[in-house]
Amino acid sequence: EAQVTQNPRYLITVTGKKLTVxxxxxxxxxxxxxxxxxxxxGLRQIYYSMNVEVTDKGDVPExxxxxxxxxxxxxLILESPSPNQTSLYFCASSFRQDExxxxxxxxxxxxx
Amino acid sequence: xxxxxxxxxxxxxxGAIVQINCxxxxxxxxxxxxxxxxxxxxxxxxSYNVLDxxxxxxxxSSFLSRSKGYxxxxxxxxxxxxxASYLCAVRDARPASGGSYIPTFxxxxxxxxxx
Numbered sequence: 001e002a003q004v005t006q007n008p009r010y011l012i013t014v015t016g017k018k019l020t021v022x023x024x025x026x027x028x029x030x031x032x033x034x035x036x037x038x039x040x041x042g043l044r045q046i047y048y049s050m051n052v053e054v055t056d057k058g059d060v061p062e063x064x065x066x067x068x069x070x071x072x073x074x075x076l077i078l079e080s081p082s083p084n085q086t087s088l089y090f091c092a093s094s095f096r097q098d099e100x101x102x103x104x105x106x107x108x109x110x111x112x
Numbered sequence: 113x114x115x116x117x118x119x120x121x122x123x124x125x126x127g128a129i130v131q132i133n134c135x136x137x138x139x140x141x142x143x144x145x146x147x148x149x150x151x152x153x154x155x156x157x158x159s160y161n162v163l164d165x166x167x168x169x170x171x172x173s174s175f176l177s178r179s180k181g182y183x184x185x186x187x188x189x190x191x192x193x194x195x196a197s198y199l200c201a202v203r204d205a206r207p208a209s210g211g212s213y214i215p216t217f218x219x220x221x222x223x224x225x226x227x
Contacts, residue, residue: 031214042217106152
């Protein structure tokens with residue numbers, strides 16, 4: 001089944017404890033991106049990648065890191081999480097950047 | 113940059129028709145997407161418009177007027193399962209600094225369908 005797999009689904013952590021949210025797609029998509037979704041603010045892009053080893057900042061990149069060592073994987077790394085990073089996170093991919101996005105099931109992160 | 117405006121919330125009755133509007137201001141335009149998002153779930157693609165006019169897909173249709181910076185999503189024969197948030201996303205004609213044309217999302221319209 002073609003899909004974007006994101007883990008974990010829920011995560012509760014404490015300030016400063018490094019964490020990684022994984023994202024993997026099995027559709028051979030070139031384009032992958034991370035969004036956060038907050039009430040009243042909608043989806044905001046954090047980082048994106050147009051291909052392996054090519055990543056760039058979105059609208060709200062501060063406090064986040066990403067890597068794209070393989071085409072299928074695009075993990076999101078929070079080196080030192082803070083409470084303002086409590087949010088619902090979505091990974092998304094598309095075959096090309098101008099096509100529709102396929103979203104993962106989301107990760108609800110709470111930073112205490 | 114882009115400015116996208118959608119109503120925050122709408123209500124409608126099962127079996128009725130509802131129109132969800134999206135207006136945008138952008139320095140360039142290269143396509144508009146509509147996504148549906150049920151509570152607690154991921155957004156899923158509904159439609160894409162790049163030329164003026166109406167695109168029909170079953171009970172859902174999407175309209176675009178580039179000169180007016182305006183789009184709407186029309187849902188016919190509403191069903192309870194259509195209760196969801198509807199996201200308008202606009203893609204700029206010019207790439208961002210890294211070369212991305214990834215769309216900017218509006219804040220979404222929460223549609224509540226009553227029996």
